[in-house]
Amino acid sequence: MARLALLLAALAGTAMAGPPDAARQDQLRHLVRQDCGSCHGLRLTGGLGSPITAAALAGRDAGDLAGLILDGLPGTAMPGWRPLLTEDEARWIADYLLTTETQ
Amino acid sequence: MMLKPFLAALLIASPALAEDLRGTGDLGLVVEREAGSLLVVDRSERAAIGRIEGLGDLSHASLVYSPDERFAYVFGRDGGLTKVDILTRQVVRRVVQAGNSIGGAISDDGRLVAVANYEPGGVRVFDAETLEPVADVPMGSKTVGIADAPGSRFVVATWDTGEVWILDHSADPAQPAVTKLEGIGANPYDALLTGDGRHYIVGLFGEKGLVQVDLWQDPPKATRFLPDYGKDQPDLPVYKMPHLQGWTLADGLFALPAVGLHQLLWVDAADLAEIGRTDLAGQPVFALARPDQREVWVNFAPPDNDKVQVVDVLTHQVLDTLTPGKGVLHMEFAPRGREVWLSVRDENRVEIRDTRTREVLGQIEARAPSGIFFTDRAHRMGL
Numbered sequence: 378m379a380r381l382a383l384l385l386a387a388l389a390g391t392a393m394a395g396p397p398d399a400a401r402q403d404q405l406r407h408l409v410r411q412d413c414g415s416c417h418g419l420r421l422t423g424g425l426g427s428p429i430t431a432a433a434l435a436g437r438d439a440g441d442l443a444g445l446i447l448d449g450l451p452g453t454a455m456p457g458w459r460p461l462l463t464e465d466e467a468r469w470i471a472d473y474l475l476t477t478e479t480q
Numbered sequence: 481m482m483l484k485p486f487l488a489a490l491l492i493a494s495p496a497l498a499e500d501l502r503g504t505g506d507l508g509l510v511v512e513r514e515a516g517s518l519l520v521v522d523r524s525e526r527a528a529i530g531r532i533e534g535l536g537d538l539s540h541a542s543l544v545y546s547p548d549e550r551f552a553y554v555f556g557r558d559g560g561l562t563k564v565d566i567l568t569r570q571v572v573r574r575v576v577q578a579g580n581s582i583g584g585a586i587s588d589d590g591r592l593v594a595v596a597n598y599e600p601g602g603v604r605v606f607d608a609e610t611l612e613p614v615a616d617v618p619m620g621s622k623t624v625g626i627a628d629a630p631g632s633r634f635v636v637a638t639w640d641t642g643e644v645w646i647l648d649h650s651a652d653p654a655q656p657a658v659t660k661l662e663g664i665g666a667n668p669y670d671a672l673l674t675g676d677g678r679h680y681i682v683g684l685f686g687e688k689g690l691v692q693v694d695l696w697q698d699p700p701k702a703t704r705f706l707p708d709y710g711k712d713q714p715d716l717p718v719y720k721m722p723h724l725q726g727w728t729l730a731d732g733l734f735a736l737p738a739v740g741l742h743q744l745l746w747v748d749a750a751d752l753a754e755i756g757r758t759d760l761a762g763q764p765v766f767a768l769a770r771p772d773q774r775e776v777w778v779n780f781a782p783p784d785n786d787k788v789q790v791v792d793v794l795t796h797q798v799l800d801t802l803t804p805g806k807g808v809l810h811m812e813f814a815p816r817g818r819e820v821w822l823s824v825r826d827e828n829r830v831e832i833r834d835t836r837t838r839e840v841l842g843q844i845e846a847r848a849p850s851g852i853f854f855t856d857r858a859h860r861m862g863l
Contacts, residue, residue, distance in 0.1 A: 407826075408782075410514075411807070411825070411826075412719060412720070412782050414539055415540075415719075415720045415721070416721070418537070418539045418540075418557050418580075419513060419514060419537060419538075419539035419557070420537055420539065420557075420558075422537075422557070422558075422580070423580060423598070423599075424539065424540060424557060424580065424582070424598060425582075425598075425622070425624075425639070425669070425721070449717065452686075454667075454669070454685055454718070454721065456717035456718050456719055457717055458717070458719075460717065461719075461782070461783060
């Protein structure tokens with residue numbers, strides 16, 4: 378299991394090193410809406426997970442949020458996304474959540 | 481003078497009118513969650529025949545049908561409860577009854593619609609005809625896994641407080657008799673009622689194990705089982721919570737999607753003992769028996785949500801791995817199991833396959849489709 382995670386991380390890392398390009402940004406926006414949306418709602422207004430709109434996250438540190446995205450929140454249903462995302466991508470998502478008005 | 485009876489006779493006799501009539505037994509609705517719309521589909525034609533718009537935020541939306549299979553009650557994330565007419569393809573009524581909802585159910589007499597809410601946490605019950613409020617039952621917790629039980633009852637579990645509540649509306653719809661089972665377990669995340677209405681099975685996220693509540697006992701009796709099921713420390717990350725509603729009783733067995741394991745678990749329904757596991761391609765989300773119960777069809781959480789696997793109920797072996805496309809969110813079988821309809825979200829289409837040859841029989845354009853609901857659900861318990 379751990380090996381699989383490492384392999385996935387390695388694959389993601391080699392393919393997607395550095396800040397995400399425009400095409401990858403589209404994929405990440407899609408991931409936020411659809412996959413984060415499974416628990417946080419398509420409009421990020423919350424569900425089983427808490428709201429993650431820019432208003433709800435106001436004042437949170439982007440680096441902390443990126444860490445939380447990568448490693449999850451133990452004791453809750455929030456999984457770590459490290460097997461699927463690079464650190465740069467998690468940081469991009471954190472910035473995106475903090476600055477984007479959801480409709 | 482005799483015009484009125486004459487016209488009435490003409491109307492009754494008119495073959496043109498008869499051609500305009502149609503049944504709804506082969507119809508269904510597909511949730512287009514981002515667009516806030518429903519696609520009306522015809523199984524016989526394998527085609528969309530209309531669209532109903534203006535339903536708000538349909539993240540995680542589900543719906544139930546009226547006993548006449550003409551109206552659907554749609555439960556939206558934004559607390560919206562919408563009654564739609566699938567024949568005229570119109571919104572009949574819509575109320576925003578809470579801040580954040582997760583699902584709902586319709587009573588066995590078709591008169592009450594109950595909505596399970598996250599915010600404010602609890603259940604609100606409405607008149608199915610008018611959507612006027614009938615009862616409000618605050619529970620001090622997010623609610624999950626609401627189901628209709630026989631005798632105008634609703635059963636629901638509470639995420640924050642680990643309880644199961646049974647609301648009995650049979651004596652006075654506005655004042656349900658409440659039976660509360662405490663200490664069910666930490667963070668129930670979903671639940672299901674078996675097709676006979678007897679067993680309410682609760683999945684726990686906060687600790688290992690599952691709980692079965694026997695509604696035939698008085699008081700209802702809770703039994704813990706499958707002590708290694710679920711997770712407190714995940715073996716693998718869970719990028720989408722499994723749905724329990726599709727859990728299957730096939731050949732005397734439950735087929736359960738594991739949480740945090742890429743496996744299907746087989747449990748003997750008689751003594752709740754695990755009797756086997758099947759390795760799968762990813763984290764299972766739905767594990768649904770084909771209506772003849774010969775096979776279980778499974779879809780997956782990201783990143784494996786382009787696949788569907790078909791598992792043999794007798795041998796527990798994976799028979800086929802299909803790749804319908806990116807974002808297979810839901811599967812719905814034709815009532816007698818001949819076809820399966822799959823929503824392929826990221827490719828904006830619904831794919832129709834023969835359940836025996838697996839051959840693609842057709843596809844229908846849809847905007848980022850999620851749930852597919854055929855009208856035969858009107859006559860099934862516990863949905």
